[in-house]
Amino acid sequence: xxxxxxxxxxxxxxxxxxxxxxxxxxxxxxxxxxxxxxxxxxxxxxxxxxxxxxxxxxxxxxxxxxxxxxxxxxxxxxxxxxxxxxxxxxxxxxxxxxxxxxxxxxxxxxxxxxxxxxxxxxxxxxxxxxxxxxxxxxxxxxxxxxxxxxxxxxxxxxxxxxxxxxxxxxxxxxxxxxxxxxxxxxxxxxxxxxxxxxxxxxxxxxxxxxxxxxxxxxxxxxxxxxxxxxxxxxxxxxxxxxxxxxxxxxxxxxxxxxxxxxxxxxxxxxxxxxxxxxxxxxxxxxxxxxxxxxxxxxxxxxxxx
Numbered sequence: 001x002x003x004x005x006x007x008x009x010x011x012x013x014x015x016x017x018x019x020x021x022x023x024x025x026x027x028x029x030x031x032x033x034x035x036x037x038x039x040x041x042x043x044x045x046x047x048x049x050x051x052x053x054x055x056x057x058x059x060x061x062x063x064x065x066x067x068x069x070x071x072x073x074x075x076x077x078x079x080x081x082x083x084x085x086x087x088x089x090x091x092x093x094x095x096x097x098x099x100x101x102x103x104x105x106x107x108x109x110x111x112x113x114x115x116x117x118x119x120x121x122x123x124x125x126x127x128x129x130x131x132x133x134x135x136x137x138x139x140x141x142x143x144x145x146x147x148x149x150x151x152x153x154x155x156x157x158x159x160x161x162x163x164x165x166x167x168x169x170x171x172x173x174x175x176x177x178x179x180x181x182x183x184x185x186x187x188x189x190x191x192x193x194x195x196x197x198x199x200x201x202x203x204x205x206x207x208x209x210x211x212x213x214x215x216x217x218x219x220x221x222x223x224x225x226x227x228x229x230x231x232x233x234x235x236x237x238x239x240x241x242x243x244x245x246x247x248x249x250x251x252x253x254x255x256x257x258x259x260x261x262x263x264x265x266x267x268x269x270x271x272x273x274x275x276x277x278x279x280x281x282x283x284x285x286x287x288x289x290x291x292x293x294x295x296x297x298x299x300x301x302x303x304x305x
Contacts, residue, residue, distance in 0.1 A: 004292040006095025008108065009068045010083035011284055013038045017048060019247050021084045029234045031184035031281040034062035035089050043187040049245070058191035059277075060204050060239040060305045065090040065106075066273035067097045074258045085251065088273055095290055097274050101299035103207035104238040105215070106276065107231060107291045108284045185212045188277060200303035204239045208277050211237040211295065215279060233291075234282030240305030244272040275305050 012021035017039045027035045034041030045057040066088040071081045083091040185208065192205035219230045248256040259272040 002294040004095055004100075004294070006290040006292070007093045008090060008284060008286055008288040008290060009093040010091040010286050012084035012089055012091070015039060019087055019251055021087055021089065023084045026283050026285040027089060028283050029063065029236070029278045029281045031278050032187055034059070034278060038089065040064070043191050054195070056191070056195045057197070057201070058188045058195060058205060060188070060192075060201065060208065061242075061275040062188075062278055063090065063236055063276045064088045064242060064273055065092055065097055065236075065276060067092050067095065069093070070259070070271055070273075074255065077258060079252050079255050079258065081252070081255075086248065086272060090284065092290060095292060098241070098271060098302075100238050100274065100292060100302065101295060102204060102238055102240060102302045103211045103295040103300070105211055105279060105293040105295075106236045106238065107233040107280075107293065108235070108282070108288045109233045110289060111291060184281075185209075185277065185279070200240065201305055203300070203303060204305045207295070207300065208237045208239055212279065214295070231280075232282075233280065234284055235278075235280040236276035237279050238302065239275050239277055241270045241302045242272045242275055243304040244270060248272070270304060274302065 010023050011025075011027040012023050013027050013035050014021040015037050021038075027038075030036050030041065033043065034046075040046040040059075041062060042059050044055060045051055045059050045061070047061060050057060050061075064087060066086055068083065068091050071083075074081055189205070189209055189212070192202075192209075197205065215230060215235075222230055244256055244260045246256060248259060259270070261269050261271075263269050
């Protein structure tokens with residue numbers, strides 16, 4: 001398995017829709033959902049333009065990453081950009097995000113060795129500053145798998161309805177044979193199966209499914225070998241490239257042309273970061289190591305999602 005390494009430079013989260021996200025001391029990843037308390041967390045699309053177009057689409061844009069080297073690049077052209085300014089959840093350093101193949105698994109924290117887990121990060125409590133209306137959908141859609149029906153039964157109103165929907169999605173994915181680790185990606189993979197996808201999104205969903213299958217196979221192998229289990233670190237699956245929009249010019253006039261352009265062959269080049277799905281939950285903090293595990297050959301390049 002080919003490995004690349006980098007580090008987390010900054011983390012950001014916002015419980016309300018806005019172009020930028022304030023930086024935090026840590027964020028908490030929720031498997032199959034996104035960043036706890038973030039407006040873009042969920043099984044189905046959360047970006048407002050995508051919701052207006054088709055709310056049934058799977059959320060392959062749960063966590064947004066940008067390499068901080070981009071900020072230095074645009075600074076040379078007079079644009080001041082700081083972590084979180086372009087709406088990313090994770091700002092990275094020392095890793096070529098844009099060159100990663102689709103389906104790459106990004107793990108956060110010190111590497112494990114000999115099958116023994118690294119110390120698990122302690123999940124942070126829900127932030128008081130994140131509005132309840134933003135956090136409730138994320139909590140509701142997180143309830144997939146065996147626990148979801150019981151939680152849905154106990155809930156009332158809109159939250160109960162969302163929990164019931166998540167439980168149904170999990171069951172649909174299981175019936176369809178969706179490969180996942182403990183069902184954590186069941187909801188988003190079921191959403192992908194149920195929706196009408198364009199070709200790039202379909203390929204991205206297939207790559208996420210394949211990454212989940214690799215993780216599940218590793219878990220089965222670890223159990224056979226009587227090890228402690230699979231790598232416990234928080235982890236993301238790279239789904240594709242962010243498609244920069246005109247909002248970037250609203251933040252800094254003219255900046256859009258610096259993050260999207262064309263190469264010598266006329267192909268579109270997108271530099272505004274990558275979109276990922278949460279494979280394994282946990283806390284991520286500035287300074288955490290990033291390990292990028294590339295998928296088996298042949299590698300497929302990222303497309304816009």
